[in-house]
Structures are given as C-alpha cells and as structure tokens.
Amino acid sequence: MAVPDTFLTLAAPAAAEPPKTKGSRFIGEAAPVRTEAEALAAVAAVRAREHAATHVCWAFRLGPGGPKGRSVWRTQDDGEPSGSAGAPILREIEGRDLTNVVVAVTRYYGGTKLGVGGLARAYGEAAGAALDAGRPARGTVRVPVVLRFAFADTAPAMRLLDAFDAEVAEQTFSPDGTELALRVRRSHAAPLRAAFVEATAGRGEVVESR
Template identity: 45%
Template sequence: MSGWQTIDGPALFELEVKRSRHLARAVPVSDPEAALAFVATHADPSAHHNCWAYRIGSSYRFSDDGEPAGTAGRPILAAIEGQDVDQVAVLVTRWFGGIKLGAGGLARAYGGAAAECLRLAPRRALVVWCEATLEAGFEFAGTLHALLDPFGARKIEETFLPDGLRLHVRLPAGELDRLQSAMADASRGQARLTVHPGPGDGMGTP
C-alpha cells in the first residue's frame, strides 16, 4: 500500500440497482474487534443481506452473509484495497428489489457501493511507528527529555544506568533521522539512538 491513509470518520453511500437498495457504511477501525462490533451494531435484521469486509494492516476478513460465494464480501474487500485505505471496515446492507442481479451484477453492486462510499469519505494520514532506545550521560538527561515532544516521541520506559540514563520511546518512523541529528547536535555526539523492532511497531493515526 502506498497511501498509508484511513478515512476520517464514518461515511455513508446508497446505491439502487434494479430496485435493490444497497446501503454502504464505512468507518475507521483500529482492530478486528472494533470492526466486528461495528458490523454487529449497524447490520439491519430487516434487510436481506448484511455483507462486510475489513482490512487492518495484514489482517482482513469478509462475509457474503448468504449471497453466492465471492459476490459480496470479497468485492467489498477489493474496494477497500482499490481505494488505497487501511484500518477500515465497510458494511453493505442490501434490500432485494425482486429482480435478480446475477453473480456479476451482485459483485458490481456490492463492490461499487463500497468503493463510492470510500471514495467520497475524507481521508487522514496513517503514521508508521517504530521504537528506539536513547542513551546519554546524566548531564544530557534534560536534553533528551526536551527532544521528545518536538519529534512526537512517547516515553515507554526510563532506566538509570551507572553513568547516565536510557529512554525507551515510540515515535513516528519519519522523525528518526531528525531526532538522531538533533541529539547529536545537542550532546556534541555523545548521545546514542538505537532503533529496534518491537510489538509496538505498526501504523496508527497521529
């Protein structure tokens, strides 16, 4: 994915195809539990089908909810991917109008409603996060702490060493080089920054 975007709040779009009504709802979600809760809350029991999909990073899931396999959930997921958004759940509720659409027609209706709903929704950027360790002597302790906020770094843990301190922080990956440069300037090259992978790595909103 190149965009690293999600939608900025709930979105709604309605499409009618051969008298069948398709109501698409999309929301930003941070985890699968939130996506499933959204579906459970907004699925309409009076409708013939409530089909949905979500994508959150490498995690995704979809449901045809009784429609022929591959004609609803997967086209909705394809719409999410085609709109280049992440951390999104889409529910398309269908009320059958009496005229069968066929497999191709169903896929176009579900996928089209989802895609247009997402296309019309405002976007916001997703931030790629990483974790790093900052180390410096005690004389630069105040300097390290002062550099956190300007670069969006959040302190996870602080450890005192025999000759200084170590800060474990989480920050936007795009700020790493700037933070490292600022640390070097402020400490005359004595502070160290080490990037390391961890369970906190991933994407989120600013």
C-alpha cells in the same frame, strides 16, 4: 525499498446508498479502524442496527503498521454467493489505496435475483459510494522505542523528542533514572536510537521495545 511512513485512510465514518438495483437496497458504510477488533465491532454495530436486513457483507484492510508494511485483510459474503460481495467491497478499498478501513454493505432484498455478476456490481457500487462520501486523511506509521537513562541525562534525552517527532506513550521513574516508552515514525526509529546513545555518551540504554 523503504517502507513508507504514511498511509491513506478515512478521517471519519461515512455512508451512502446508491439507487436500488432491481428493487434491492444496498447501503454502504465505511469507517476508519486501527485493529481487526475495531473493524469487527463496527460490523457488529451495523448488523445490530440493521437487524432486519437480508445480508450485511463486509471487508476491511489494515496494513501499514504490520511487518514490512504488509496489509492484512478479511472479507465476508454473509450468505451471498462466494466472492460476490466481500471481494468487490475489498477491491473498492484497494482501488483507492486506502488502509485501516472497514466497509459494510447492507442489503435489503427486493425480490429479484441479481446473479453473481449483478451482486458484485451492486456491492462494489455501494462500497465505492460510501468511500467516496468520506474524507480521506493521511495517517502516520509509528513504532515503539523504549529508552532508559539517568536523571543527569534527562535534558539531552528529552531534546531528541522534538527532533524525531516522538510521542511519549509512557514515562516511568525509578531510583536509577527514567524509562521512556515512545512511539516514533518508522523511518526515525534507528536514527533516534543512534542519536540517543550519542547524546548520552553511551550511558543511556535502548531497551527491548514493547
């Protein structure tokens, strides 16, 4: 089965706060991210701003750029009972088929214990409200392709960029010619390589992607 070239994420950060649950405030914040480092930085920013909060629980999901399109995810209960916070947040992300998204839910304790079930509902509700407040956006999965060719083959090589929706990440010149580091749609990578070899009559070289 072919791995899709696009995925659903958020266009921009969003936040929402449902009504209090037995006196506790649950504030959901969602943001688009590209890497685990970005996700953790977003959580750290929430934690620094909401430093008086009882808990800042979170989950993120990254996915379409990984091997065979597999998702990568992490959750954190931040001192709440195991599985009562991070997992419900992740379920809200997955339930909307979103990826490259992090959600943090800040809790200010209201004096009444909620139990595992009550916590799961409250954290899930805040996460869902934040995600629903955001605007969905369609992202494109791109992979690296590096081409090397002589100056005489510049015209046929460059014509391929538009034909295959290729983005130039880096262009390097040497006495022997040009090296182009491209980012292309995943499904276009193999056809582009074949078309490049044909366009340059075998003179061009597809080098190790980086």
